[in-house]
Amino acid sequence: PGDKVIPLVLRQCGKCDSCLFPKGNICNEFTEPMANDTSRVTCKGNPIYQLFSLGTFTEYTVLKENNFVRFDRLWISAGYGESINHARVKPNSTCVVFGLGGVGLSIIMGCKAAGAFRIIGVDVIGDKFGKVMSLGATECINPRNLEKPIQQVLIEMTGNKVDYSFEATSCAETILAALESCNRNYGKCVIVGVIPLGTCLYFDPSLIFFGFIQTDTACSYKCWKGKDGVLKIVSDVMAKKINLDPLITHMLHTEQIQEGIDLHRSGKRCVFNILLF
Template sequence: LVSKVPRVLLVLFRAGIVESIGEGVTCVKPGEKVIPLCLPQCGECSSCLNPDTNCCLKTHRFTCKGKAIHHFLWISTFSEYTVMPDSAIARIDDDAPLDKVCLFGCGFSTGYGAAINTAKVKPGSTCAIFGLGGVGLSVVIGCKSAGASRIIGIDINKDKFTKARELGATECINPQDFKKPIQEVLVEMTGHGVDYSFEVIGHTDTMVSALASCHMNSGTCVMVGAPPSGSQLSFDPMLLFTGRTWKGSIIGGWKTKDSIPKLVSGYMEKKFNPDVLITHTLPFDKINEGFELLQSGKSIRTVLLF
């Protein structure tokens, strides 16, 4: 499958239009709108055949002289044209705006699904979200959608708090405002620890803090942020011994090819509105400005237009 992406991308994830298809491809036709999938769904490997998993074992799509070529997250984002196998492409609604639904390639889907699928947040529960970037704010949306009664946003950038409250956070706190570890603050705030915590930063120290902030018997901590390559975790095993659950979540637990189109349809039906996560839109030749906005904490998501 050759997909043409003449209009829009979102830093790592994007939406586009099919230019042409190869022999045997039946899931899409030229001219249709699609989202390239950074996590494929081949439908044949042991993970795809297991209803409880979504981490497809298919690991490459390009070959040269019979050898596999590995590249970042499957989708070759910074190219106007790319080649995709049918297992890594999802057809979406014809009316879907590409400059909005590009969020569904990962950012929104990952955070929203971490709450809905991985944690399975229950109505009336208390949640804590460590990191209020685009993915963390999507977790906030997911927790609110699931009926959580208390949603605590945590970030050292207070500029993120207004957006977090707009999306459903009931409280926002900055760890730098306290002299004690943030997990102790959360336990004091709740009396027993939160029911669900989400680490959406990718720092090993906050991963342990997120686990320790959970209720000692029934709390669930979900690791959403990607840790640095080669990093190691060190924590007191008693944090798990007493009954806490620690889980990982990749792309929100969605089987991508099946689920991303349904999420886009839900967006078109106004079931949720991740548009508010897009704070900047820039032409592609200002990509460096987009990264500067991201690194300085002045943006949530920047969409780049071809």
């Protein structure tokens, strides 16, 4: 009682074979609904169903004990985990990040921490580029200002040496661009965004035949085990290995939640909004 906690999208029981296996992070309880498949939250007598069993915009909620961890700081496991854990970015490599929202900026921070030599940010909103450069990007490109497809431009400007590409927009067209911008022999593309159900990708089968596509659709929770991963991020933040302050662009109260959603949709000078209860 009284502890500050953060709800976890992916629980970690610490006992099942997946939690105990060093490379796995999807707890066997992940697909297990709350007891009796019922809601534990109601409003005016009507059940409220919580996304991922979290309900994080509510003042009160009910969670299983394995769905939260004691914590008192903002965390960035999504993007940071993609570059450090999932892609395993190597020093002196060239990385391209498509989509420069909160997750995309976290990826850039992770690539920089991993020692990448060249980090290229790609977004259609140029207002973001100043912050992106301050967090570690070496250059930024707006595809709308180009006369050629972005993947072709990236191949030309890097000499076909993109080692890692990250897609953080959940857009089918951008996913294809991220795939095709990688080096055909050793490039690795990581799809970070949540792709809408029913989305179809169409690409040349030769990309598979010649081994070009070595794609990893990013695993849930970005390869962090639930509790252990969050605590690792906390340690790095407290040791000042990660500076989260540049990612926080707005502090809003609960009655301003619609304003926060609109800010995210606009994409302009908005990274992470902190909602104050």
